[in-house]
Amino acid sequence: MKGHWEFSLRRFWTMVIKEFIQMRRDRVTFGMMIGIPLLQLVLFGFVINSDPKHLPAAVLLADRGPHGRTLLGAIRNSGYFDFVREARTEAEAQEMLARGEVQFVVSIPENFTRSLLRGDRPAVLVEADATDPAATGNAVGALRTLIDAALSNDLKGPLAFLAPTVGPVDLRIHAMYNPEAITQYNIVPGLMGVVLTMTMVMITALAITRERERGTMENLLAMPAHPAEVLVGKIVPYILVGYVQVSLILVVARALFHVPMAGSLPLLFAVSLVFIVANLAMGIMFSTVAANQLQAVQMAFFFFLPSMLLSGFMFPFRGMPQWAQAIGEVLPLTHFLRIVRGILLKGNGFPEVIRQLWQIAVFAAVALAIGIKRYRQTLD
Amino acid sequence: MADDLAIDVRGMTKRFGGRTAVDHVDLQVREGEICGFLGPNGSGKTTFIRMLCGLLQADEGSGTCLGRDVIQDSEAIKRQVGYMTQKFSFWEDLSIRENLDFVARMYFVKDRKEVVRESLDRLGLTKRKDQLAGQLSGGWKQRLALAACMIHRPKLLLLDEPTAGVDPRARREFWEEIHELAGQGLTFLITTHYMDEAERCHRLAFILNGKLLTHGRVDEVIEQGHLTTWSVSGPNLLNLAAQLRGRPGVEQAVAFGSVLHVSGSDPAALEQAVAPFRTREREWRQIESGLEDVFIHFMDASKGGGTP
CATH class of the missing domain: 3.40.50.300 (P-loop containing nucleotide triphosphate hydrolases)
Incomplete structure (x- = not known):
């Protein structure tokens, strides 16, 4: 076939310079690379909440006694429920639920106070719209402990015998690393990986196809250029862009969301390099496979979706079926999420990080190898 | 070599x-x-x-x-x-x-x-x-x-x-x-x-x-075409071109400004084909074939050989 020759640092550097100039000229793309992280931070940081509170609830109050009021007050104070409506009849409450005006109906039955004082353990009915279990799950979970605790203040003195007895085991649940269960602490560091995946794969997926579509590929191929010089030359400028994004997200995470940073930031910056290169290599590989820019974008999305859904960013990794976890283990984002959350929230050091990092490195090497192999040196 | x-x-x-x-x-x-x-x-x-x-x-x-x-x-x-x-x-x-x-x-x-x-x-x-x-x-x-x-x-x-x-x-x-x-x-x-x-x-x-x-070389290529070309000037050349085209022996009849170039690869057949049109008001002259005439001739000649 054709005579192969040495990789030349000079030609490689020439490619890097060219890519930098072109990147600088493409203001819109450049802006997007800063805009996407900001937009995602706002969307995911402020909008998405896996522990939703202030859910609209209605109350059906058939007993006006003091203990019913105490109970409602406690439920409201949990923060999960906002009592926005009061239903007069059972049918009206049902209708509100069906129309989606409220997500919960709390019914205090007739003679609640009297039954309670008599020790009859009156029923409190909470009806939840469970079409979105994630939205109501935590709220319902909070209810049980809340009701016991709420009445303990009322049931003192002569009424103390009515207070619930202490169970045989004192069960304490202690939420580690994020005791207040603040969603942002989990989401915002994860966003770093998501943003990098989204922009880095996309931008390099376009790199080769753009040359091909504009006809400049023919020119590049007619020059004595090694595939690795061209491909790596196209990757390097975007590593810098990746670091701008990482820094941006870290600043916003700290300033806006007060995400704790328990571990070493230099370590995080260092390991980010491997993840950035992995995504750029993936994009370059798509670029050598795609026939045009549209296909390249589609492929980037094809990679982005499983990365979002199966990496543990959107849904708890352990909650997925085995096969989905197996796919997730291949994706660089899965490992990077563990690394970022580990460093920022748990204060992990290098020994913990390297267990995830090598898997990203393997992914990067394979993707880049396929890319270089597939890079066509001819127009065939 | x-x-x-x-x-x-x-x-x-x-x-x-x-x-x-x-x-x-x-x-x-x-x-x-x-x-x-x-x-x-x-x-x-x-x-x-x-x-x-x-x-x-x-x-x-x-x-x-x-x-x-x-x-x-x-x-x-x-x-x-x-x-x-x-x-x-x-x-x-x-x-x-x-x-x-x-x-x-x-x-x-x-x-x-x-x-x-x-x-x-x-x-x-x-x-x-x-x-x-x-x-x-x-x-x-x-x-x-x-x-x-x-x-x-x-x-x-x-x-x-x-x-x-x-x-x-x-x-x-x-x-x-x-x-x-x-x-x-x-x-x-x-x-x-x-x-x-x-x-x-x-x-x-x-x-x-x-x-x-x-x-x-250019002259060699023209030579290889074996083409005879006549130049004709006079009134109503457009009409003449239409009449000439399709006559046996006439391969091309192309207007070049105020003259018409009529070419064919068989000199005798071409002469016979143009004979009825050699009237007084038209001036006929045999000229050297141009490169373009030759190329179009080549293209036409190979059409029988399966041009799409």
């Missing part, structure tokens, strides 16, 4: 799927020669050139380009060949200077900055060197492309329709420069659709449907 051949290839063949784009083409071009490469659109000119500079792998064929094996040694050939693509293929989002600089760096040109500056001077683009290449007009783009593909001082230039869409003055200047460079020993293979340009080449190669139909 003699070592003064810049291009010496035989049996070059390229197939795309079931279609044979270039079909066993032999071509020899001497050093310092300007070879015009002619043929209608889609005849395989570009494919042939791409095979020469290693952009496409030949399915069959052998030979040398600048003394290097055209199949095995395409990387070495690339370093000594300048290839100007049909479509502008430099970076429109780089400035003129940045484009030249990029190319010079890729070829490890010595005294790069000086060479780039000289090149800009010769182009007359020194003042506009920071303008983006994409903002140049068609003619300037062509000149930039030519300058860029010559910056590493190649020995062989493959120019694919270098003057398409360029105004006559710029075309003339372009050809003067080509001749000057050829005088210095550079070899050119130039594709063109313009007959006046073809006539300015030392040698011509005519390719049709991937096959080389004829190859030689």
